[in-house]
Amino acid sequence: MPDTPEPTLPRCAACPYDWSERWCRSAKGKAPADCPSLRMRDLAETSVACMAAEPCGEFARQASLQEASCYGGREAGYGAVVPLKPRIVEIVEFARRMGYRRLGLAFCIGLRAEAGVVHEILTTNGFDVASVGCKVGGKPKSLLGLGPADQVDPEASHETMCNPVFQALALNEARAEFNILLGLCVGHDSLFFKHATAMGTVLAVKDRLLGHNPLAAIYHYDSYYRYLKKPLP
Ligand code: SF4
Numbered sequence: 001m002p003d004t005p006e007p008t009l010p011r012c013a014a015c016p017y018d019w020s021e022r023w024c025r026s027a028k029g030k031a032p033a034d035c036p037s038l039r040m041r042d043l044a045e046t047s048v049a050c051m052a053a054e055p056c057g058e059f060a061r062q063a064s065l066q067e068a069s070c071y072g073g074r075e076a077g078y079g080a081v082v083p084l085k086p087r088i089v090e091i092v093e094f095a096r097r098m099g100y101r102r103l104g105l106a107f108c109i110g111l112r113a114e115a116g117v118v119h120e121i122l123t124t125n126g127f128d129v130a131s132v133g134c135k136v137g138g139k140p141k142s143l144l145g146l147g148p149a150d151q152v153d154p155e156a157s158h159e160t161m162c163n164p165v166f167q168a169l170a171l172n173e174a175r176a177e178f179n180i181l182l183g184l185c186v187g188h189d190s191l192f193f194k195h196a197t198a199m200g201t202v203l204a205v206k207d208r209l210l211g212h213n214p215l216a217a218i219y220h221y222d223s224y225y226r227y228l229k230k231p232l233p
Contacts, residue, residue, distance in 0.1 A: 008034050008039065009034065010034060010035075010036035010039075010040075011032070011034055012024075012036065015031075015032060015035075016032055017029070017030040017031070017032075023035060023037055023038065024037045058098070059098065059199065062094065062097040062098055063094065065097065066090060066093060066094045066097060069084075069085075069093065070083060070084055070085050070090055071083060071084060072084045087203060087204075088118070088121060088203060091180060091201060091203060092121070092122070092125050094201075095127065095178055096125075098177075098178065100127070100177040100178045101127065101128055101177065102127065102128040102129075102130065102174065102175060102176050102177050103122055103127045103128070103129050103130070103176060103177065103178050103179070103180060104129075104130050104131070104132070104171035104174060104176030104178070104179035104180065104196075104198065104200075105118060105119060105122070105129055105130070105131035105132070105179075105180050105182060106131075106132055106134075106164070106167040106168070106171060106179055106180070106181050106182070106184060106192055106196075106200075107131065107132075107133055107134065107181075107182040107183055107184075108133070108134045108162075108182065108183035108184055108185070108206055109133045109134050109135045110183065110206075111182055111183035111204075111206075111212075112133065114182060114183070114204075115131060115133070115182055118180070118182060118203065119131055122180075130170075130171055130174035130176050132166070132167040132170045132171060133167075134162040134163065134164065134167065134184065134185075134188065135160045135161075135162065135163070136163055136166045136167060136170065137160075137163045137166045138160050139160065139161055139163060140158050140159065140160060140161065141159050141160070141161045143161065144161060162184075162185060162188045164184060164188040164189065164191040164192040164195070165191055165192075165195045167192055168191075168192045168193075168194075168195035168196040168197075169195060171196060171198070172195075172196065172197045172198070176198050177198055178198055178199055178200065178201070179192075179196055179198050179199070179200035179201070180200065180201060180202075180203050181200060181201070181202045181203065181204075181205075182203050182204055183204055183205070183206045183212060184205075184206060185206050186205075186206070189202070189205070
Protein backbone atom coordinates (compact mmCIF):
# COMPACT_ATOMS: atom_id res chain seq x y z
CA MET A 1 0.00 0.00 0.00
CA PRO A 2 1.47 3.39 -0.95
CA ASP A 3 1.75 5.92 1.85
CA THR A 4 -1.09 8.42 1.85
CA PRO A 5 0.44 11.83 1.15
CA GLU A 6 0.25 14.38 3.93
CA PRO A 7 -2.72 16.69 3.35
CA THR A 8 -2.17 20.40 2.80
CA LEU A 9 -3.40 21.96 6.02
CA PRO A 10 -5.88 24.83 5.79
CA ARG A 11 -4.63 27.79 7.82
CA CYS A 12 -7.45 30.32 7.93
CA ALA A 13 -6.34 31.39 11.40
CA ALA A 14 -3.05 32.51 9.88
CA CYS A 15 -4.52 34.01 6.68
CA PRO A 16 -2.18 36.86 5.67
CA TYR A 17 -4.94 39.11 4.28
CA ASP A 18 -7.17 41.53 6.11
CA TRP A 19 -10.75 40.32 6.44
CA SER A 20 -11.92 43.15 4.18
CA GLU A 21 -10.00 41.69 1.22
CA ARG A 22 -10.17 37.94 1.86
CA TRP A 23 -11.55 35.74 -0.88
CA CYS A 24 -14.06 34.03 1.39
CA ARG A 25 -15.69 37.30 2.37
CA SER A 26 -17.26 37.79 -1.02
CA ALA A 27 -16.20 34.78 -3.10
CA LYS A 28 -13.53 36.96 -4.70
CA GLY A 29 -10.46 38.84 -3.53
CA LYS A 30 -7.18 37.57 -2.11
CA ALA A 31 -6.29 34.12 -0.85
CA PRO A 32 -3.07 32.29 0.08
CA ALA A 33 -1.94 29.14 -1.71
CA ASP A 34 -3.30 26.88 1.02
CA CYS A 35 -6.74 28.59 1.04
CA PRO A 36 -9.42 25.91 1.56
CA SER A 37 -12.01 27.97 -0.32
CA LEU A 38 -9.95 27.66 -3.47
CA ARG A 39 -8.37 24.25 -2.93
CA MET A 40 -11.45 22.39 -1.69
CA ARG A 41 -14.25 23.63 -3.90
CA ASP A 42 -15.82 20.18 -3.87
CA LEU A 43 -16.27 20.48 -0.09
CA ALA A 44 -18.10 23.76 -0.57
CA GLU A 45 -20.64 21.92 -2.72
CA THR A 46 -20.87 18.89 -0.42
CA SER A 47 -21.23 20.95 2.73
CA VAL A 48 -23.88 23.26 1.31
CA ALA A 49 -25.85 20.24 0.12
CA CYS A 50 -25.71 18.97 3.73
CA MET A 51 -26.57 22.35 5.28
CA ALA A 52 -29.50 22.94 2.95
CA ALA A 53 -31.20 19.55 3.33
CA GLU A 54 -32.73 17.70 6.24
CA PRO A 55 -31.83 16.66 8.87
CA CYS A 56 -29.57 19.74 9.00
CA GLY A 57 -31.45 22.16 6.78
CA GLU A 58 -33.92 23.75 9.18
CA PHE A 59 -31.33 23.77 11.97
CA ALA A 60 -28.83 25.57 9.74
CA ARG A 61 -31.44 28.06 8.51
CA GLN A 62 -32.61 28.92 12.03
CA ALA A 63 -29.03 29.20 13.31
CA SER A 64 -28.30 31.75 10.62
CA LEU A 65 -31.50 33.68 11.36
CA GLN A 66 -30.60 33.64 15.05
CA GLU A 67 -27.14 34.96 14.26
CA ALA A 68 -28.57 37.89 12.31
CA SER A 69 -31.07 38.67 15.08
CA CYS A 70 -28.22 39.15 17.56
CA TYR A 71 -27.20 42.46 16.01
CA GLY A 72 -28.93 45.81 15.75
CA GLY A 73 -27.98 49.38 15.12
CA ARG A 74 -28.21 49.27 11.33
CA GLU A 75 -30.90 51.93 11.17
CA ALA A 76 -30.11 53.68 14.45
CA GLY A 77 -27.11 55.59 13.18
CA TYR A 78 -24.38 53.76 15.11
CA GLY A 79 -22.35 53.27 11.96
CA ALA A 80 -21.65 49.64 12.87
CA VAL A 81 -23.65 46.67 13.99
CA VAL A 82 -24.39 46.58 17.71
CA PRO A 83 -24.52 43.27 19.65
CA LEU A 84 -27.87 42.85 21.36
CA LYS A 85 -28.07 39.61 23.34
CA PRO A 86 -26.15 37.52 25.85
CA ARG A 87 -25.67 33.88 24.91
CA ILE A 88 -28.32 32.60 27.33
CA VAL A 89 -30.92 34.70 25.48
CA GLU A 90 -29.58 33.45 22.18
CA ILE A 91 -30.02 29.86 23.37
CA VAL A 92 -33.60 30.45 24.55
CA GLU A 93 -34.50 32.13 21.28
CA PHE A 94 -32.87 29.46 19.16
CA ALA A 95 -34.63 26.67 21.05
CA ARG A 96 -37.94 28.48 20.52
CA ARG A 97 -37.21 28.92 16.84
CA MET A 98 -36.63 25.18 16.53
CA GLY A 99 -39.83 24.41 18.40
CA TYR A 100 -38.05 22.44 21.11
CA ARG A 101 -40.02 21.68 24.25
CA ARG A 102 -37.49 19.65 26.25
CA LEU A 103 -33.93 20.77 26.85
CA GLY A 104 -31.04 18.87 28.41
CA LEU A 105 -28.62 20.63 30.75
CA ALA A 106 -25.29 18.86 31.28
CA PHE A 107 -23.37 20.73 33.93
CA CYS A 108 -20.27 20.56 36.06
CA ILE A 109 -21.04 20.07 39.72
CA GLY A 110 -18.61 22.91 40.44
CA LEU A 111 -21.12 25.18 38.68
CA ARG A 112 -24.19 23.81 40.43
CA ALA A 113 -25.30 27.25 41.58
CA GLU A 114 -25.07 28.56 38.02
CA ALA A 115 -26.89 25.44 36.78
CA GLY A 116 -29.73 26.27 39.15
CA VAL A 117 -30.04 29.73 37.65
CA VAL A 118 -29.91 28.38 34.09
CA HIS A 119 -32.56 25.79 34.99
CA GLU A 120 -34.78 28.58 36.35
CA ILE A 121 -34.31 30.74 33.25
CA LEU A 122 -35.17 27.86 30.93
CA THR A 123 -38.25 26.81 32.90
CA THR A 124 -39.36 30.45 33.14
CA ASN A 125 -39.36 30.42 29.36
CA GLY A 126 -41.61 27.39 29.21
CA PHE A 127 -39.18 24.54 28.57
CA ASP A 128 -39.10 21.14 30.23
CA VAL A 129 -35.57 20.84 31.54
CA ALA A 130 -33.70 17.61 32.23
CA SER A 131 -30.44 18.30 34.01
CA VAL A 132 -27.57 15.98 34.89
CA GLY A 133 -24.46 16.85 36.91
CA CYS A 134 -21.03 15.58 36.01
CA LYS A 135 -20.57 13.33 39.05
CA VAL A 136 -23.74 11.38 38.25
CA GLY A 137 -23.46 7.68 39.04
CA GLY A 138 -20.95 8.17 41.83
CA LYS A 139 -18.41 5.81 40.28
CA PRO A 140 -14.82 6.03 41.53
CA LYS A 141 -11.93 7.15 39.36
CA SER A 142 -10.21 3.87 40.23
CA LEU A 143 -12.46 2.26 37.56
CA LEU A 144 -10.55 4.30 34.99
CA GLY A 145 -7.29 2.77 36.19
CA LEU A 146 -6.36 5.84 38.21
CA GLY A 147 -4.71 5.74 41.59
CA PRO A 148 -4.74 8.14 44.55
CA ALA A 149 -1.88 10.18 43.07
CA ASP A 150 -4.03 10.84 40.00
CA GLN A 151 -6.92 12.24 42.00
CA VAL A 152 -7.63 15.90 42.69
CA ASP A 153 -7.30 14.96 46.36
CA PRO A 154 -4.66 12.21 46.74
CA GLU A 155 -5.78 11.66 50.35
CA ALA A 156 -9.35 10.76 49.43
CA SER A 157 -10.26 7.07 49.59
CA HIS A 158 -12.98 7.59 46.97
CA GLU A 159 -13.00 10.29 44.34
CA THR A 160 -15.96 10.24 42.00
CA MET A 161 -15.20 10.44 38.32
CA CYS A 162 -16.83 12.95 36.01
CA ASN A 163 -19.07 10.82 33.82
CA PRO A 164 -20.04 12.70 30.66
CA VAL A 165 -21.12 9.47 28.98
CA PHE A 166 -23.70 8.92 31.76
CA GLN A 167 -24.78 12.56 31.34
CA ALA A 168 -25.30 12.03 27.62
CA LEU A 169 -27.09 8.70 27.98
CA ALA A 170 -29.38 10.06 30.70
CA LEU A 171 -30.32 13.03 28.52
CA ASN A 172 -30.86 10.65 25.60
CA GLU A 173 -33.28 8.67 27.81
CA ALA A 174 -34.99 11.90 28.88
CA ARG A 175 -35.58 12.55 25.18
CA ALA A 176 -33.97 15.97 25.39
CA GLU A 177 -34.34 17.64 22.03
CA PHE A 178 -31.40 20.00 22.48
CA ASN A 179 -28.58 19.88 25.01
CA ILE A 180 -26.85 22.76 26.74
CA LEU A 181 -23.39 22.27 28.23
CA LEU A 182 -22.34 24.27 31.25
CA GLY A 183 -18.77 24.11 32.47
CA LEU A 184 -17.72 20.62 31.43
CA CYS A 185 -13.96 19.98 31.49
CA VAL A 186 -11.79 19.69 28.41
CA GLY A 187 -12.21 16.13 27.15
CA HIS A 188 -15.34 15.48 29.20
CA ASP A 189 -17.22 17.81 26.88
CA SER A 190 -15.83 15.83 23.94
CA LEU A 191 -17.13 12.55 25.35
CA PHE A 192 -20.53 14.12 25.95
CA PHE A 193 -20.83 15.25 22.35
CA LYS A 194 -19.73 11.84 21.10
CA HIS A 195 -22.45 10.00 23.03
CA ALA A 196 -25.37 12.44 23.00
CA THR A 197 -28.10 11.82 20.47
CA ALA A 198 -29.48 15.35 20.32
CA MET A 199 -27.68 18.36 18.96
CA GLY A 200 -26.06 20.49 21.62
CA THR A 201 -24.55 23.87 22.30
CA VAL A 202 -22.23 25.29 24.94
CA LEU A 203 -23.38 28.01 27.29
CA ALA A 204 -19.98 28.19 28.99
CA VAL A 205 -16.76 26.23 29.02
CA LYS A 206 -14.74 25.55 32.12
CA ASP A 207 -11.74 27.69 32.94
CA ARG A 208 -10.98 27.23 36.61
CA LEU A 209 -8.46 30.02 36.72
CA LEU A 210 -10.15 32.68 34.63
CA GLY A 211 -13.74 32.61 35.82
CA HIS A 212 -14.75 30.40 32.88
CA ASN A 213 -13.52 32.99 30.43
CA PRO A 214 -10.62 31.28 28.62
CA LEU A 215 -10.28 34.18 26.23
CA ALA A 216 -8.89 36.31 29.05
CA ALA A 217 -5.55 34.56 28.52
CA ILE A 218 -5.79 35.20 24.79
CA TYR A 219 -6.65 38.89 25.28
CA HIS A 220 -3.58 39.24 27.54
CA TYR A 221 -1.24 37.39 25.19
CA ASP A 222 1.03 40.42 24.91
CA SER A 223 1.15 41.05 28.64
CA TYR A 224 0.48 38.64 31.51
CA TYR A 225 0.21 35.60 29.29
CA ARG A 226 3.23 36.33 27.08
CA TYR A 227 4.81 33.13 28.41
CA LEU A 228 2.48 31.40 25.92
CA LYS A 229 4.73 32.69 23.14
CA LYS A 230 7.13 29.86 23.99
CA PRO A 231 6.33 26.13 24.20
CA LEU A 232 5.03 25.17 27.63
CA PRO A 233 7.61 23.31 29.74
S1 SF4 B 1 -10.82 30.76 3.28
FE1 SF4 B 1 -8.96 31.46 2.23
S2 SF4 B 1 -9.15 33.68 2.13
FE2 SF4 B 1 -10.62 32.95 3.67
S3 SF4 B 1 -9.51 33.07 5.64
FE3 SF4 B 1 -9.23 30.98 4.85
S4 SF4 B 1 -7.28 31.11 3.71
FE4 SF4 B 1 -7.97 33.23 3.98
